[in-house]
Amino acid sequence: MLEVMRRALNGETDTPPAWDELDLVDITVDGVRHTVVVLGYGLLLTLVLAIPGAMIIGGGLGGSEGLLVAGVLVIALLYFAGVIAMTVILPVATGSFLRADSIAAGFDRDVLTSVGTNRTMLMAVVMAFAVNIIVSIGSTLLGITLIGYFAVPFLAFIGQSAIMYVWGCGFADAYEEEYGEPPLATATSGTHTGRATTGTVSGVDDQMGDNDVNNSGWSDDTDDDGFGTSAWDDAGDSDSGGR
Template sequence: MLSDALSYPLNGDSWLRTILVGGLLSLLTVFVIPVFFLQGYYVRILRGASTGGTDAPEFSDWGDLLVDGLKLFAVNLLVSLVVFVAMFAVAAIFGAGSLLSGAGPAADPGSGGGGIFAVFGAVGFLLFLAIVLAIGYVAPGMFANFAREDSIAAAFDVSTVVAGVTTSEYLVAWVLAVVVGLVLGTIASLLSIVVVGIFGLFYVQVVTYYLFGRGFADGLDEKRGGAAATTY
């Protein structure tokens, strides 16, 4: 899977043009609109990888790219809302615990209420971290299912998403994507000072989205008995 992912952005007759266009759009993200075109392109990668595509998609049908990008942005927004609600709830509990811990002894030296709330706050903070990590693991699967089905609702199809992300295929793909992002992403970031790194960062994004789409689809198909085992 890793070798397929690393070669994926370089497959096809127009791979160089695709890398150049993707890099230029990445440079122009300060103007916001190019972000949605890039997001739309990543949707195409997820869709292509999940259906067995071997060549990276081209930048074409820009209207469709924009629409797909806006849809993926909407999915990201809804996922972020879940994180925000969790963060707000934990912050409220943690803040109340800290406040009561400070005020408790003065009001009642024998009271342990503040300490209890502080413990609740600490536990809540750990739960928040667990939620963030869980969403970081599950979210790419949500994006992949959205791309496969071309439906925002599919991103929140709990049974399908859970079935896809609780497979060894998806786990391996997710870990590989993280490693690629950390290693190659760091190298590309360092090279960004001479501009060429921007194109490297786009390459890394293509590789990681391919891994997410491929891992989710392979895992889901394997669990449902609809595909042959994947060779890693």
């Protein structure tokens, strides 16, 4: 599944990945690492809900039943809000994880806030949610019959692949809108480092071939006497690189 999204990030959307092209060890390791990212957000959501939930229920037990019911409703509302947040966060976190091939990148706050609030990415999340509903309905209908029951895993596999494809395309488009280039163009083994830059570094005398880009009068001295060879010297003087 992750390979489907990775190829979508790379713009390879013409053909799905073939099983004989995949390394079982690599995709297993990727799956385990991605699980760490998912569990990290799951643990965070649990803590966010558990702390206020325990306080509300604890206060309600010592008071009226009405207060306890109100506390349960508040917890349910927080849980619903958390599920919606995870629906948006997980696709972005997965895309960031695949972009940099790093668990830490899955928790990159800069990418989460910029891409996660991008309209294109939000539309992709909605589309993926719609695909999930369609697959769920189809699985329910197929499960009515014995033959259809055995087809449910295949439908689930196709549906999950479609969801990852939608996530990947949405993340790639949203990332390019936010950062001005495809997601894999600036991939590093870590968190997001911003847009890639080209050319020379400002304020530094960079060498271009055998000349200094900021001073054409300086060049690599290669006189016959051997003085100054591979050393930078003023080509306009008469010392031929002598020291």
